[in-house]
Amino acid sequence: MHIQKKTTLLVALLVVLGALVLWFSMKPAATKPSAAGAVPVKVVSVVEKDVPRFASGIGTVLSLHSVVIRPQVDGILTKLAVKEGQLVKKGDLLATIDDRSIRASLDQARAQLGESQAQLAVAQVNLKRYKALSVDDGVSKQTYDQQQALVNQLKATAQGNQAAIDSAQVQLSYTQIRSPVTGRVGIRNVDEGNFLRTSDAEGLFTVTQIDPIAVEFSLPQQMLPTLQRLIAAPDQALVKAYIGADGATGELLGEGRLSLIDNQVNTSTGTLRAKAEFDNAAQRLWPGQLVTLKIQTAIDKAALVVPPTVVQRGLEQPFVYRVVGDKVESVPVEMVYQDSDQHIIKGVNAGDQLVSDGQSRLKPGTSIQVLGDPPAVAKAGQAKP
Incomplete structure (x- = not known):
């Protein structure tokens, strides 16, 4: 009986020791207290x-050249040689207008010139003959003077005929509408077969230059000395364009150079307009787009x-x-x-x-x-x- 009690007591002690070991092993390590008052x-x-260093502003993307294509002669639109959104080069054919009436006028002017030139040739031969006869009083001086006046008249008529030919050739050139700039074709306003008039204000479509492109922006007038210094510097100041209102978080659209500042301050807003030009081969800048600009004004070494x-x-x-x-x-x-x-x-x-x-x-x-x-x-x- 005594041995049984000892055994029970020993088991109890082992259980307590095991519990203490388990508790100490699971207890989190004490955090070293910081210095008093730290x-x-x-x-x-x-x-x-x-x-x-940068100065920021809000700007609007502008095309350096944007042209509304309008007819310069009245006539039927016979062909549209380009598609909407197509990139064209300066001098490319855009559209053609019916030219039959102008060609007829050109042929008529050429015929009239030929007639005048034939009459002039006969009059000049007679004038030469009258001049020789007038030496021996074979013809009167009055007859000679009249022949001289006829020659001058026919010369003027021939010049007028030539002017009519030149005018008709100019009108004929207007029947082939060519692009005045390199750019992108916009949405067209007319279709083939429509009768075009020079008085039409809407035009056929626009051709807008995309690359290079400009951004116009305004800065406080206090920035004028800084902008003048940047314009006068040998190297043009760097300008970055971002999408969105915050250049720090917006996506970078392109890097350009400051090109000019306006010749006067806007007295109503106290701001000064300026312009920067960007290479835009990727066409990420688009005319009419609002962007945030950051202009590098200096570098602190x-x-x-x-x-x-x-x-x-x-x-x-x-x-x-x-x-x-x-x-x-x-x-x-x-x-x-x-x-x-x-x-x-x-x-x-x-x-x-x-x-x-x-x-x-x-x-x-x-x-x-x-x-x-x-x-x-x-x-x-x-x-x-």
Whole structure:
């Protein structure tokens, strides 16, 4: 009986020991307490790099040449030589107009010229004869003068006939409508067989140049000195066009060069119009399209760059918190350039560790605990539903 009690007690002790071992093995490791009063913060390093500066604006894509194709003579449209949306080159045949009436007029003018030239030839022979006879008073001076006047008259008639021929040839050339520019054919307004008039305001269709293409935009008048400097520079300023209202997130459509600024400021809006030209072989820019432009106005060499969240606004000037050991110090800085993505500052050194998050609880000399980003596995686990 005594042995049985010992055995039972031993089993109970083993069970308790097993439970304790299991509990200690499953107990989470104790987190090392941070230093008393330390403020958790995130930090970034000051980066030194070349930073281009940009000015932004909203612009409208414009064709450098857009022509409404209209008839220059009345007649029936006999042929359309191009299709809607087709790319054509300058001088390509676009359409033809019935030319039979003009050709008949041309033939008539040529016949009249031949008749005038024959009459002129006879009159010139008679004039030469009268001139020889007038020496011996074979004909009167009056007869000679009349013959001279007839020759002059027939010369003028022949010139008029030649002018009629030239006019008819010009009219005949108008029956073949050729493209005045290289571009893209738009939607047509008439079909073959329609009677065209020169007074038709609508025209047959348009031919619009697509490549190269321009973008017109407006900037505040305060940008005038900068634009004048860019225009006068040996190399034209780089201009980037994006789709959408935000160039930072929009899709890049093309890169071009600043070409000109307007000769006056719009007094009602206080803005100045400017234009940039783009190579557009891929036809990503389209006439009438609204785009966001970013114009490179300068490049800061070896600039000290930090995220916008680093810089704090002080009463007198901006400042940053720089990490020194396990504490921070306040460093006044000068803002050189800023945008939504980054700030260029002076007053710190490349590689300095600056506080980017958690500044609200800081003051000079405050102890800090630098926080790192969550592990990648944890981030992936959090992203799962």
